[in-house]
Amino acid sequence: MSASDHRPASQFAGSAVFPHRHLTGIDGLQPHEIMFLLDESEQWIDSNRSRDKSHKQLRGLTQINAFFENSTRTLLSFEIAGKRLRADVVNMHAAQSSVKKGETLIDTAMTLNAMRADVIVIRHQSSGAVRLIADKVDCPVLNAGDGRHEHPTQALLDALTIRRRRGSVAGQRVVICGDILHSRVARSNILALTALAAEVRVCAPSTLMPAGMERMGVTPFTDFDQALEGADVVMMLRLQNERMSGGFIPSNREFHLRYGLTLARLARAKPDVLVMHPGPMNRGVEIDSAVADHVVHSAITEQVEMGVAVRMACLDVLTRRARRVKGWS
């Protein structure tokens, strides 16, 4: 099922439009549910641009950001999102404590549960860890990135950025290039973009390309120049050196030669191509500064802005049942 044949979110009443308790991934979401979250996000964009950014949706609720893996941007984005909705936001930097893995992860989940958190945002270095915790707690859980598995809010903010810039996600030719193998961003984006009827191409050297990509409804490329032909959107990914053991590429220099996004290479895409990057960027490796900072093509800072709006929307939607919002109880 794709966006071309999904029912509009407006046809659903109350919680029927988004019946999920948690947001652990894009996998399992229907196209109309993704569209609903994008629609919900829209309202927060203007609000965030206005002077009065404060709202009351999560007033009195406790939001715990449990980050078992280091993060700056995502943590900040979730923290700002929660605070703008007046949640009591607590950040738990588990990555810096002795809490690493093992039974402790379950213990931590039970501890958070006992503290009566109202919503928990989790980042963890292991695929599936967020789902493991979600099974143990009573409140909604938001996945802020688990291993190589999923990063759903990143995919939503990327889809929102594309939709606002291009008018629609459907029909867009999106090229995702870089370290696909280790990227949760790539997985969530593939699921979201294909669900919304975009044409998705993935590009990486074979050493960084997971098996069976075609079965996810995307076209794999190893030649970046070929992949870029006629692209509407180019999404670059960071080389995740911290997830790599052993040599997946000969050198950053060679990677840049084959897969670095330069202005010259970008000319193969459509003239109004949109360039995206989830950050943090390795300038001069997967992307040149001339592209990253391009005033017309680059949507990289806009992605960051959309991130706050998307996270506000997700926090709002997932807590509606607990807040007994009309139609959501």
Next chain:
Amino acid sequence: MSRTFALTNANLVCPVAGASKGAVLVRGETIAASGDIRIPKDADVIDCKGATLAPAIVDLGVFTIDIPACHAGGIVRVGLMPDQTPVLDEPGVVQRAALIGRPGLWIHPIAAATRGLAGQDLAEMAINRDAGARAVGTGERWIADSGVMRKVLAYAGDLGLTVIAHPEDGGVVGEAVATSGETATRMGLPSAPAIAEALAIARDLMLAEETGAKLHLRQVTTAAGFDLVRAAKRRGIAVTCGITPAHLLLSDIAMSDFRTFTHLSPPLRDESDRRACLQALADGTIDVLCSGHDPRGPEEKRLPFADSAPGMAGAETLLALALGMVRDEVITVERLMALLSANPAAILGLETGTLAAGMPADLMVFDADAPWLIDADHMVAIAGNTPFDGLPVQGKVRRLFKGGAELL
């Protein structure tokens, strides 16, 4: 105390003599006669009421000594993997392991082929053999250095010991916990291509052929791997291979919910390889069906998938799952008993595994049709980490004998 008794009114299933109706006479610790026999007056009679009577199971390659689970599954002898603490590479620990389960469970240690299973220096195979080891093995790991593996095979061959190898190229596998493919990609799990198995098998077969040693591949799980084994058997190489029910009945799709009970080593394969496993079982390529019994508690399983320990509790479900393959007509019940008892016994050099007169009275009586539900929370094993949790099965062990002594 020596006892004479007869198990009568049974469906006898012997890997050698085949299936028939009849009885088994036990004198002391051994089988005195079986088949259509005359029951002596001094014998106690146990009426099996039409149940199946077969040799008790010899489970080749368990990781934990778990007597209740073994007895529930009809297992009276196990080949114990060398991956213990400490590693089975010294005569003292080998001897202790060999005696620890008696009299109810006979443990036949598989001694480490290299010191500490490190894959570098040959372990004292002859001394460990004299201490009770029935084979040598590479444990859960493969030996990366082909020169060392060649020496292991050559030296073990001199001693008449079978080398039990883990066939996965460790360089290709790396930190993988899944087989590369759609499932691993969607789940974002570290994965390795299935060809890691065939690579290791190809090397070990060439070395076995060159040295003339006996090689048992503990688990073969891929179509490419079975093709190599078939070809090797045709060439007369002394190779055997085994498998667990998990790789016959489950594909990698079973991992889709990050359920760590499906984290196995080797990992679950895709559907085409699973079908190849069934084909290899049907055509006789597979010699041994084993449980791979490796019970793991919540400390090792209630973790994110990649952080969890591989392994499953398989002893008490082995027979029931295997009988399903008889019911599905993949194999006959006689062949099943060869896979479960006679063949593993032969690999370990044990005189058991059939209903022939003179054999140890290691016997099990089971009701092949008795239905039950595999329930991870209510298993008798040390832990209930079974990937078959919730599966309805048929086949329950009713009585179990080791050397004529009743255990169950």
